[in-house]
Amino acid sequence: MAKKLDLSFVKEVSDMRGFQSHVLGDTDSLVVVDVFAKCWGPCRGLDQYFYNGVLDMEDAGRRVTIVRAEVDNIGALHEYKDNAKPHFLFYVRGELIASVKGPQLPKIQALINEYAQPPVP
Numbered sequence: 001m002a003k004k005l006d007l008s009f010v011k012e013v014s015d016m017r018g019f020q021s022h023v024l025g026d027t028d029s030l031v032v033v034d035v036f037a038k039c040w041g042p043c044r045g046l047d048q049y050f051y052n053g054v055l056d057m058e059d060a061g062r063r064v065t066i067v068r069a070e071v072d073n074i075g076a077l078h079e080y081k082d083n084a085k086p087h088f089l090f091y092v093r094g095e096l097i098a099s100v101k102g103p104q105l106p107k108i109q110a111l112i113n114e115y116a117q118p119p120v121p
Contacts, residue, residue, distance in 0.1 A: 005051045014070040019077070022067050024094040029063030030116040031091040032108070035071055035080045042068045043086035045103050053112060062116040090115060 011022045023031050032050075036042045050066050057064045071077040080087050090098040090111050097115065100107045 005047055007047060007051060009054055009066065010050065011065065011067045012070075013067055013074070015073045016075060019069055019074045022065070023069070023091055026065055026091070027093050029065045030112065031065045031067055032112065033089040033091065034066070034068045035077055035087040035089055036068065037081050037083070038070050038072045040084050043088075043103050046105065046108070049105060049109075053109070057112070057116050061118045063118070064112060064116045 011018075013019050013022050023033055034042050034046075054064050054066060069077060071081045085102050087102075088100045088108055089096055090100075092115055098111050100111070
């Protein structure tokens, strides 16, 4: 049986307070938000990429934060509530800079490579 990935670096948020803290309040890294409704669950198909990609970025001194946001109680994400297709939102310094509809790994990789920068000293 395959070993389960350690995804402890993925932050889970399910309310506006958590969203403000982990997404809008993060000023040191690119924040990639996997947006999902409770009835559908998060996109698990990209777990392996997030695991390897975040480790590779950290090794290169580039900060990426992965957040899974359950939209049911987050008013700022209400437009995604009734959608079964995963959405990935990209934030820098609390500002939405890009979004990807669906698990489009090449687009997600390109955005992470473009926006994940080393922290400012």
